[in-house]
Amino acid sequence: MTVSNLLLVDDDLHFSELMSIRLESLGYQVFVAHRATLALSILQKQRIDVVLTDLRMEHMDGMALFQEIKKRFSALPVIMMTAHGSIPDAIAATEQGIAGFLTKPVDISALQDLLNTVLKARPSSESASQPGQFFGLYYESDAMHTLVHKLEAIARSKANIMIQGESGTGKEVTAKAIHSASEVASGPFVAINCGAVPANLLESELFGHFKGAFTGATKDKIGLVQAADNGTLFLDEIADMPLELQVKLLRVLQERKVRPIGGQQEYDVNVRVLSASHKNLWDAVQNGLFREDLYYRLNVISVTLPSLKERPEDIPLLANHFLTSFGDKSFSPEAMTRLLNYDWPGNIRQLHNVVEHCAVLTPSKLITDSTVESALPVNTTAMMQGLNEAKAQFEYDYLQKVLALCQGNVAQAAVVAKRNRSDFYKLLKKHNIAPS
Numbered sequence: 022m023t024v025s026n027l028l029l030v031d032d033d034l035h036f037s038e039l040m041s042i043r044l045e046s047l048g049y050q051v052f053v054a055h056r057a058t059l060a061l062s063i064l065q066k067q068r069i070d071v072v073l074t075d076l077r078m079e080h081m082d083g084m085a086l087f088q089e090i091k092k093r094f095s096a097l098p099v100i101m102m103t104a105h106g107s108i109p110d111a112i113a114a115t116e117q118g119i120a121g122f123l124t125k126p127v128d129i130s131a132l133q134d135l136l137n138t139v140l141k142a143r144p145s146s147e148s149a150s151q152p153g154q155f156f157g158l159y160y161e162s163d164a165m166h167t168l169v170h171k172l173e174a175i176a177r178s179k180a181n182i183m184i185q186g187e188s189g190t191g192k193e194v195t196a197k198a199i200h201s202a203s204e205v206a207s208g209p210f211v212a213i214n215c216g217a218v219p220a221n222l223l224e225s226e227l228f229g230h231f232k233g234a235f236t237g238a239t240k241d242k243i244g245l246v247q248a249a250d251n252g253t254l255f256l257d258e259i260a261d262m263p264l265e266l267q268v269k270l271l272r273v274l275q276e277r278k279v280r281p282i283g284g285q286q287e288y289d290v291n292v293r294v295l296s297a298s299h300k301n302l303w304d305a306v307q308n309g310l311f312r313e314d315l316y317y318r319l320n321v322i323s324v325t326l327p328s329l330k331e332r333p334e335d336i337p338l339l340a341n342h343f344l345t346s347f348g349d350k351s352f353s354p355e356a357m358t359r360l361l362n363y364d365w366p367g368n369i370r371q372l373h374n375v376v377e378h379c380a381v382l383t384p385s386k387l388i389t390d391s392t393v394e395s396a397l398p399v400n401t402t403a404m405m406q407g408l409n410e411a412k413a414q415f416e417y418d419y420l421q422k423v424l425a426l427c428q429g430n431v432a433q434a435a436v437v438a439k440r441n442r443s444d445f446y447k448l449l450k451k452h453n454i455a456p457s
Contacts, residue, residue, distance in 0.1 A: 025140055026050045026067060030060040030074035030086065031102070036125075040073075043129055049136075057081035057089075064094060071120070071139055073132075076103040087119060098139045102127060121322055131321065134180050138322065141174040156198035158191070159342050162332040168324070175322050176202035181274070183319050184297040186326030189368030192297035193257060195326060199295060200253040208252030211245050216261030224266055225282055228273075234283025246279045249292045259296040259319065260305050264312065271315045294319060329365040329372060336361055336372065343373050344388075347380035355390035363397060417452045429456045 027049045031037045034055060041051045052067060054060035058081060060072070072090060076083040087099050098120035120139045123132055153160050155169045175182060176199045184192045193212060200210045218226055225234075229244030246254060256262070262270070273279050274294065278287040296319045305311035329336065340360055344350055352360070356379075365371055378396040379388045419438075427433040434456075435445035449456065 024048065024050045025070045025136075026052065027136075028052045028054065028060060028063055028067075028069045028072045028074075030054045030057060030072065030078070030083070032056065032075065032078045040127070047129075047133055057083070057086040060086060061089060061093070064090070064097075069097065071136060072097060072099045074099060074101060076101050076122075100132075100135060100139065124317060131180075134178050135321065138175050138178040138180060141177060156201040157194050158198050159338055160332070160335050161338050162327075162334040164327045164332045165335060168327070171324065172199055173202060175199065175324070177204065178322070179204075179293060180321040181294045181296070181319050182322045182324060183302070184295060184324050184326065185302070186297075186299065187328050187368055188299045189370030190326040190328060191369050192299075192326060193255065195324070196253070196255040196257075196295045196297065200255075203253065203293070205252050205293060209249050210253050210255065211249035212255040212257060213245055214257040216258035220263045220266075223262070224269070227266070228269065228279055229281035231281055231283040234281070238283065242281075244279065244281060246273055246290055246292060247288055250290050252292065254292045254294050256294060256296040256319075258298055260298040260300040260302055260311060262311075264310070267312045267315050271312060271318060274315075274318045329368040333361060336365075339369060339372055340376050343376040344380060347377075350380055350383065350386050350388060352379075352388045352393070353390060356388050356393045359390055359393045359397070413452070416448065417454070420448060420452060420454055424454070424456055431456050 027044055029037060029041055029044070029051055030053075031040070032055050037053050037055065041053055044051045052063050052069065054063055057074075057078060060074070063069070064072075072086075074083045074086055078086075081089075083101055083103075087101070090097055090099055100120050101122040102125055103122055104125050121135045123135065153166060153169060155172065158165070158169065158172075160166065160169065172195070182199065184195055186192055196212070197210060200206060213226060215223060225238075225242065225244065227244050227246055229242050229247060230238050232238055232240050273290065273292075277290055277292075279290050280287045302311055302316060302320070306313050306316050337357055337360075340352065340357070344352070360372070360375075367374075375393070375396045379392050382396075383389075383392055420434075423434045423437050424431075427437060431445060431449075432442060435442045438445060440448070
C-alpha cells in the first residue's frame with residue numbers, strides 16, 4: 022500500500038513537531054515547512070498528496086499559499102487550520118476550492134477522517150464529457166462531474182456534511198445519493214424540513230416524547246433522531262431551526278445520546294447528520310441566529326451545488342429524463358432551445374414542473390416551442406419596464422400637446438393640466454422639455 026505524503030505548513034515550531042509526530046503515528050509520511058516559501062520549494066521537489074497549512078502565518082499567510090498552490094498545482098488538495106477568529110477567511114477559501122478546514126486545537130480523529138476523504142477524492146480517468154448517473158443525480162456537465170467525484174469520496178467517510186445551494190438545486194436528492202453510496206446505505210435515511218414544521222412541534226418530531234409529556238401526548242413517540250439510528254439523518258433548511266433546539270441537537274451530536282421530551286432515560290444513537298440550507302449559514306452565525314459551535318459540528322465537509330444556470334449542458338439530459346415518466350414524448354428542437362435559453366431561477370425543481378406541465382398539455386408525442394413558452398412564467402420585470410416606458414411616453418406627448426395648445430405659456434398649461442406651476446415645471450424638467 023502506498024504511503025500518503027503530507028506537507029504540514031505552520032510557523033509554530035512546537036505545534037508542528039507535535040502534529041508531525043501524531044500524523045506519522047497514523048502512517049503518513051510528513052514533510053514540515055515553517056514558512057510558505059519553503060512549502061512551495063518542497064512541492065517542487067517532492068510528491069505531496071495533501072497540504073495541511075495554518076491560515077495565519079508571517080510574511081506569506083495560508084490564503085496566499087493556497088492561491089499559489091492553485092496556480093502551480095491545481096489538483097493538489099489543501100486543508101486549512103485556523104483559530105476561531107479566522108473562520109470567515111477560511112470559509113472564503115472553501116468557496117474557492119479548499120478541501121476543508123479545521124479549528125485549533127485540531128481534533129486528530131476529525132483530521133484523520135477528513136484526510137481519508139480528501140485522499141479518496143481522486144477523479145476517475147473516464148472522460149467528463151460522458152453522461153453520468155450517481156444514485157439519482159443525472160449530469161453531463163464538467164461542474165457536476167467534479168461534484169460527483171467529491172460526493173463519491175465523502176460518502177464513504179463518517180463526517181457530517183453541509184449541503185448548500187439555491188432553492189431547487191437538488192439538496193435532498195444529493196443527500197440521498199450520499200447516503201446510498203455510504204457504508205450505512207442499508208440503514209434508514211430519515212429527512213425533515215426544519216422550516217416546514219412549527220417550532221412547538223419540531224422538538225417532538227426530532228427527539229420524540231413520552232406519554233403525558235405535554236397536552237396531546239397520548240402515547241410514546243420515537244423521534245426522527247432515534248429513527249435514523251445506524252443510518253443518516255437529513256436536516257433540510259437547518260438555518261430555520263430555533264436556537265433552543267440547536268442546543269439540544271448539539272448535545273446529541275457531542276454525546277451521541279438522545280433524551281425524549283418528558284423523560285429521564287437517554288438512548289444511544291449512531292447517526293450521521295447531513296444538513297442543508299439555501300441561506301448563508303455563516304451569516305446566520307454572525308447575526309446570532311445560529312450557534313457557532315453547532316455550525317462547526319455540522320459543517321465538517323461542505324458541498325455547494327451549482328445552480329441550473331451554471332450547468333446548462335445538463336438541461337437536455339434532465340428534461341428528457343423527467344419526460345420519460347410520461348411515455349413516448351419528446352421536445353422539438355425549438356422547444357429544447359427555449360429550455361436552454363431560460364434562466365431557471367427555480368433550478369431543477371422548476372424544470373421538472375415545466376416538463377410535467379408540457380407533457381400533460383401535449384396530446385401528441387412532440388412538445389412544441391409554443392407549449393414550452395406557455396409553461397414558462399411571464400417575465401414580469403420586462404412587463405413592468407414596458408409599462409413604465411409607456412407611461413413616460415404618454416406624459417411626454419401630453420406635455421408637448423398642452424404647451425402647444427397654450428402657445429408655450431407655462432402658467433396656462435399648468436391650469437389646463439390641473440397642476441400647480443411648481444409641479445408642472447418638475448414634469449417639464451423630468452422629460453427634458455424646454456417651453457418655447
